[in-house]
Amino acid sequence: MASLACSYLGIPLRTPIILSSSGLTESAEKIKKAADAGIGAVVVKSLFEEMINYEVGAAVESSDYSEAGDYMLQYTKEHTLTEFLNTIEKSKNSVDIPIIASINAVNQKEWVAFAKRFESAGADALELNINIIPVTKTLTGADIEQKYFNIVSAVKAAVKIPIAVKISYHFSNILNIVHHLEGIKADGIVMFNRFYEPDIDIDNLDFKSFPVFSNSDDLRHALRWTGILSSVKNHIDISVSTGVHKSSDVIKSILAGADTVQICSTAYQKGLGIINELNSGIEQWMQEKSFDTIDEFKGLMSYNTIKDPAMYERSQFMKYFTNHG
Numbered sequence: 001m002a003s004l005a006c007s008y009l010g011i012p013l014r015t016p017i018i019l020s021s022s023g024l025t026e027s028a029e030k031i032k033k034a035a036d037a038g039i040g041a042v043v044v045k046s047l048f049e050e051m052i053n054y055e056v057g058a059a060v061e062s063s064d065y066s067e068a069g070d071y072m073l074q075y076t077k078e079h080t081l082t083e084f085l086n087t088i089e090k091s092k093n094s095v096d097i098p099i100i101a102s103i104n105a106v107n108q109k110e111w112v113a114f115a116k117r118f119e120s121a122g123a124d125a126l127e128l129n130i131n132i133i134p135v136t137k138t139l140t141g142a143d144i145e146q147k148y149f150n151i152v153s154a155v156k157a158a159v160k161i162p163i164a165v166k167i168s169y170h171f172s173n174i175l176n177i178v179h180h181l182e183g184i185k186a187d188g189i190v191m192f193n194r195f196y197e198p199d200i201d202i203d204n205l206d207f208k209s210f211p212v213f214s215n216s217d218d219l220r221h222a223l224r225w226t227g228i229l230s231s232v233k234n235h236i237d238i239s240v241s242t243g244v245h246k247s248s249d250v251i252k253s254i255l256a257g258a259d260t261v262q263i264c265s266t267a268y269q270k271g272l273g274i275i276n277e278l279n280s281g282i283e284q285w286m287q288e289k290s291f292d293t294i295d296e297f298k299g300l301m302s303y304n305t306i307k308d309p310a311m312y313e314r315s316q317f318m319k320y321f322t323n324h325g
C-alpha cells in the first residue's frame with residue numbers, strides 16, 4: 001500500500017500537498033474544511049504590514065485628525081494581528097495538521113514582532129513571504145539579497161519554530177541565495193511565489209491585473225530550479241509553488257527533488273475536492289511504479305541523478321527548431 005507520509009521543515013505530514021497562503025486559508029473555518037478534505041498542511045494567508053499601513057494611511061488622509069495617525073496605526077496593527085492570532089489558535093484547536101503562519105512585513109522590527117506573536121499563538125512553522133521590487137537604479141542585487149538575509153537572520157534568532165522562505169525566481173543565482181539561507185539556518189525554501197502583476201488597459205488608460213491563476217505550464221520554472229537545487233543543497237527542504245494542478249505535477253516536482261508542493265489556483269478553480277483527486281492520483285501512480293513511500297522516488301530525476309544533466313541546463317530552442325523546421 002503506497003504511503004504519502006512525508007516530512008517538511010522537520011514536521012511529519014500525511015501527504016506532501018500543502019494549501020498555500022491565500023484567501024482559502026484566511027479563517028479557521030476554511031482551514032478546517034481543507035483539513036477535512038485531506039490536505040497535508042496549510043499556510044495561513046499572509047499578514048501584510050504594507051496593507052495595514054495603506055489602510056491606515058487612507059483613513060488618516062480622509063480625516064481632519066492627522067495627529068491621530070500613529071495611534072490608529074498601532075490600533076489597526078494590533079487589531080489585525082489579533083485576528084490572525086485567533087485564526088491560528090482556533091485552527092490548532094480544531095485540526096491536527098500543521099499550521100504555518102505567513103508574514104510579509106516592511107520593517108525588520110515588524111518581521112520579528114509578528115514572528116514572535118505567531119509562535120506564541122501556536123504556529124508550527126513560519127513562511128516568510130519576501131519580495132522586494134527595486135525602483136531605484138542604485139540598489140544592487142547584492143543589496144537586495146542582503147535585505148533577505150537580514151530578515152531571515154533576525155527572525156531565526158527570535159523564534160524556535162522552523163522557518164521557510166518564499167521567494168520569486170527573479171535572482172541571478174538562486175542556488176547562491178539558498179546557499180546563504182542555509183548558512184543562516186533557514187529550514188525551507190518555497191519556490192516560487194506568483195505575484196499580482198500589473199497590466200495596462202489601453203481603452204481606459206488605466207491599470208488592471210494579469211490573470212491571477214496559474215496553469216500546469218507555469219510549473220516549468222519551479223521544476224527546473226527544484227531539479228538543480230535539490231542536487232546541491234544541504235539540509236534545506238524544498239516546497240514547490242506555482243503551477244501544481246494535477247497529480248502528475250506533484251509527482252514531477254517530487255521526482256525533481258521537492259519535499260512538498262503547494263496548491264492554490266487549482267483549489268480556487270476546482271474546489272477542495274481536488275485534494276482527494278491529487279492524493280489518489282499519486283497513490284495510483286506509486287502503485288503502478290511499485291513505490292511504497294515518497295522517499296523512494298524523491299529526487300530520482302534531479303540534476304545529479306539523471307544521465308544527461310544538460311536537460312536542466314538547456315535554455316535554447318536549437319534542437320526544437322532543427323526538428324520542427
Ligand SMILES: Cc1cc2nc3c(=O)[nH]c(=O)nc-3n(C[C@H](O)[C@H](O)[C@H](O)COP(=O)(O)O)c2cc1C
Nearest residue numbers: 020021022046129193194214241242243263264265
Ligand atoms: C487570490 C490569491 C491570494 C494569494 N495570497 C497570498 C498570500 O497572502 N501570501 C502568499 O505568500 N501568497 C499568496 N498567493 C500566492 C499563492 O500562495 C501561490 O504561491 C501562487 O498562487 C502560486 O501557486 P498556484 O500556481 O498553485 O496558484 C495568493 C494567490 C492568489 C491567487
